Amino acid sequence: MEFRSSTVHTKPFDDQKPGTSGLRKKVKVFQQKNYTENFVQAILNSLGDELKGSVLVLGGDGRYYVKDAAKLIVKMCAANGVKKVIVGQHGIVSTPAVSNLIRKRNTTGGIILTASHNPGGPDQDFGIKFNTKNGGPAPDSVTTEIFNITVRLDSYNIVPDLDCDIDTLGVNTYTVDGKEFVVEVIDSVADYVSLMKDIFDFSSLRDLLKGTESRDPFRVLINSLNGVTGPYVREIFVNELGAGESSIVNTKPLEDFGGLHPDPNLTYAAELVSALKEGVHDFGAAFDGDGDRNMILGKNAFFVTPSDSLAVLGSHLRHIPYFRIEGVKGFARSMPTAGAIDRVANAVGVDFYEVPTGWKYFGSLMDASRLSLCGEESFGTGSDHIREKDGIWAALAWLQIIACEKKSVEELLISHWKRFGRNFFTRYDYENCNADDCARMMHKLEQTVTSPAYVGTQLSHKNKSYVVKLADNFHYEDPVDGSIAARQGIRLLFEDGSRIIVRLSGTGSSGATVRIYIDSYEKDENLLLGDAQVVLSPLINIALDVTEIKIHTGREAPTVIT
Template sequence: MLNVVTVNTNPYEGQKPGTSGLRKKVKVFLQENYTENFIQSILDANKDSIVGSTLVVGGDGRYLVKEVVHKIIKICGANGVAKLLIGQNGILSTPAVSCIIRKYKTLGGIVLTASHNPGGINNDFGIKFNCSNGGPAPDNTTNEIYSLTTHIKQYKIVPDLVCAVDQIGMQTFTVEDRQFVVEVIDPVQDYVDYMKEIFDFPKIKTLIQGSEQRPPFKMLIDCMSGVTGPYVKRIFISELGAPEGSVRRATPLEDFGGAHPDPNLTYAADLVTAVKNGDYDFGAAFDGDGDRNMIIGRDAFFVSPSDSLAVLAEHAQCVPYFARRGVRGLARSMPTAAAVDRVAAKHGKEMFEVPTGWKYFGNLMDAGRLSLCGEESFGTGSDHVREKDGVWAALAWLSVLATSGLSVQGTLEAHWAKYGRNYFTRYDYEECASDPCNEMMQALEKKITAPGFVGSSFSSGNKTYVVKLADNFSYMDPIDKSVAMKQGLRIIFEDGSRIVLRLSGTGSSGATVRLYIDSYEATEVRGDAQQMLRPLIEVALDISQLRQYTGRAAPTVIT
């Protein structure tokens, strides 16, 4: 029999979850009791239902995941959790965690990830709690967790509990008067089984392998040394018959090979170059924990996340899951370009604009009002789980291409011809000094909400923009009526163009400033986005004084 020990501890400042969990530098989590405090606070926030419950545990394989998995086992055992479902070696993609929570109807899950942030001893780690619907904890839960961290005095642990997580199987422990079960599961199987229900794998396999009517479809998928490697190899190579060389960087590494596992044109430049210089019809990249995706076509033709969502919404019936269930509603985060809005209007679907953060889609999905959604930050997903899902997005694109027979570029050009085009870009200024950035946001909010700003005009190049609306975006959830305030500064012009500025909630240190520029053209749909948006970008930099406040002449990343 194993004994529970109560350990006295002291609170740490700043354990406030951001957009999706608590993210800090690894060395912060290595402080004495820092990680234990946060895990105990997660369990205490669920104190009414934690005893006798089942939780899912897994992460993206980054540095510190294995060590924290063992701490979670010891603390959960001490707090009366009945069973843990843990991915082998602590590995589970974020979408897979959501899938498993929902499939086995667990109380929730603890996900160990800092998503697209770099890994390694000198980089980032993260912990977040997902609820019983499989989605990130809503604001009321994360606020409760944070409140508990501010006055925690002790945590419970079973120090002598030793559990092997490298072998699949069930292990049973007696903790004082309770049975405690840890089941180590194949991290891939449940997710792959679900994808085979959602998509027509034989049809996608025919696309990839070719037929008498069509040559083989050549693709290159970059797992960026993150968690998706095992999922991608099982699905695309074992199930769909793609050649071994179709997948790169498919072994999860604790430091992601020293790279930044964020699937965009800057950090996935190796994939872009390989597709541009090679004989490939399709390219995809996924981030560290598998919830983000980038899609490119032949010659590295880039699909913006806003356009990707709109195209998948337009062609949803190509996916058997939607053909069976129908599409109830569509949604996007506020900074995301409004391309999908036009698809919703044409097809008579309910359309939602929510704050940044996948948790805001969950209530709509649970209420049966939302089927397909996305964020400009390379997140696309549906109500099959309650997280964005990178591998799902790639399979959805292949389903569209297998049905239409068009190329990636041909698909986008046909879409623009029908709907017009939203030119979109995002400028990221990473790890800036926090105080000047907060001052900038305060000054800009004061400026745009002052009398006379609405109706004023700004000119750059041959363009003049007249302000129609300016505010700090707020959102009332139509299901539970909860309100999220101050979600980003918006300037909307009379022609529909938009400037959005917000501080990101996914960084681990300093401030990350995100500037979003969105402009719609009904007919002129072939120009380069940066060139087409140059006048509006200059207006945005001038109004915000972003260069002056950040001290940066240029952004860290341009999307």
């Protein structure tokens, strides 16, 4: 049967500017007449001459509205001259797996349906983002073009009668406007597992988890928070590595994540924290809704900050077969992330980069063969095996190092701190605040701290004082293509190396989220095991005073403390 495309007239929406990782809104916003269609058409139009005959990967994290949106996007791809869509079964593919598929299949790009670590359900969040042909999130130039298209869009193209079955694996071929259009429904788990087996030594990981005659089994607990990683976790940890069923929990992707908030931190992954505190398990990991973020815990819920996780991985990459073959080109972190990896880069003699928040900035460096390992303090860690952060990869990397070093998570951290010193770090999140109030707060703060007279100011709390060495709004010039990213977060850098960073997050679906990052370096071995909240207490209070966060947000306490 031959299908014909239709052109539907529409009116532009003025709120479709993508944030750090695509467009995120409440489900009900995307369900407005023509809202999803407009944004998808803008993505397709942004491809320009590449659109006709293109091949796109399509998938999402399984949250509410993913399947409906996926079927809609297939209809629109068919009408816009796309040659082929590779879609995950039931519309589900993890974000790292999408990146892998784009690169492995050499496609034009991919459309990912996710709001990442935000909650799901009919009254919760949804999101759409576009990844380019390198497998990574669209750079600023592309997202700007997409937004510019949305504000002038007056029509979209669709094949209304094409109803593709995306629940059944296989290849579906259609004739649309006289041309062949193909939809391949795939099991994305197999390709991703194959990639992991190329990177890690699964034999040694299997021995670690099962134990040997001289060593007890290493007990792991992996919590997928009912997000997309469940099937991947089951295949890797149970079927490939031999862990028992009790080692994996919340592995069924659910549209509302089973009522869980799929954000792997100490607040929202409290179930994992409680389980690890019982002392039965040696290692715990949790992943977010779309599988790109991770939290690592050791025995008795010993917490590994994302910046420490990145640094430990960086100092032990020699244990991972992939890096023994590919080599180590460089390390990078996002600007708000504590500087633990900086000292590792210096020690091992590789280049180091500090970039704005957003994985797309790492991708540019990777494509230029300048970067091998990178991370963000928002629980994102990854390498140049793909162009997205990768939660399961991070957990496997930790297990590979543990298998080789024969040390616990806590032992690895303590030995790392003794060698490099410790960056005490915390992040205060104020979620769903009034956007106008937050904008005024940031404007006032920038005016205050960027005054030339502010450098040299002494800020004190009780008996602790810090002298301002530099204050600015972070400005980044990409060393590869020269592109500029300005006003990426207000920085207060002190003479002793301590920092206060304040920025508005670009990953929320409504209101505004203010994030305050605080870190301080300590190399005295007698102080390395201190509690971060206690050690950082003076700096935390200074940050709250300088920002006037309580006045501007009306909040007595943050929503989340990391």
